[in-house]
Amino acid sequence: MAKTRWLTDEQQCVWRTYLLMSKRLNAALVRQMQADSELSIADFEVLVALTDTPEGRVRYAELARILTWEKSRLSHQVARMQKRGLVERRACTEDGRGAYVAITERGRKAIEQAAPKHVETVQQLVFDKLSDDEAKQLQAISARILEGLDCPD
Amino acid sequence: MAKTRWLTDEQQCVWRTYLLMSKRLNAALVRQMQADSELSIADFEVLVALTDTPEGRVRYAELARILTWEKSRLSHQVARMQKRGLVERRACTEDGRGAYVAITERGRKAIEQAAPKHVETVQQLVFDKLSDDEAKQLQAISARILEGLDCPD
């Protein structure tokens, strides 16, 4: 291996600040979600994806694609959510292998309650802190980093 | 609750791009660490903290403070790392309740091997993509968001 390009002091500072921010921001969102609703972030994402579809139901593989989750993760997650009555499995007549995930009334109620508080939290923790310019910069930087990121999806 | 301040389209775009980036960047780092070493990110963080101390050993509570981890998380983590010979527990003579976590030779070797590749990955995935200005912006934005973040530490 060639000589290591160690981080400069400035780079270390950038990197550690970013890491800390992203960890704490995420932790804060998890805490808020848990405090204000019966949902986890993962539950929330699944329910959002389901309400975004006209029928309120999607095939597993499609849902996994939307969320960019592994299929087995989705399988476990849906099994847990089903136990709590947030979603249902439905047989798929077109394809004997497949199945639908459908949102239930209880699931719909849960997300309708959770969404406003979650959005408000994002506003408070992120956008209230940043100028319009900074928000644009954050997007540009995120997009730049995303570009080269090989994602095995 | 007052009327919800929903996200504007631009805000949604910023937010989703940031979320995706931070998730994928993290996933890429985990993959690289797993591919190039026998360590997880958590292992790595613990070993870094240990090598940062002159003695190569720290009390549990202090280590938890350094990492801003919960004590029980650290306890589980150290137990697993101990099984793999990366760290040792040592009795604390000054305080019968306490204990030290100490890095082993095996642990030292592991981190010395893992660090260069990890740093190189951070360079490639982050700093090679960003101009100096963008790096500064990222730091400023992260710091800004961190400011108001109540952290229960």
Added chain:
DNA sequence: CCAACATTGGTGACACGTCAACTATTTCGC
């Protein structure tokens, strides 16, 4: 001194994510 209280750390149950292996169905080449 000794009874409350605080502190240090550990433990068990559970939620979550990944990986590898599996079953059942469909599709495709011949």
Added chain:
DNA sequence: GCGAAATAGTTGACGTGTCACCAATGTTGG
């Protein structure tokens, strides 16, 4: 058609993180 390969989803084992509770030791006020 039919057997091989692809596809849909499941399962079990394991690493990991959190929470609530526990044990042991130390500290402190009367």
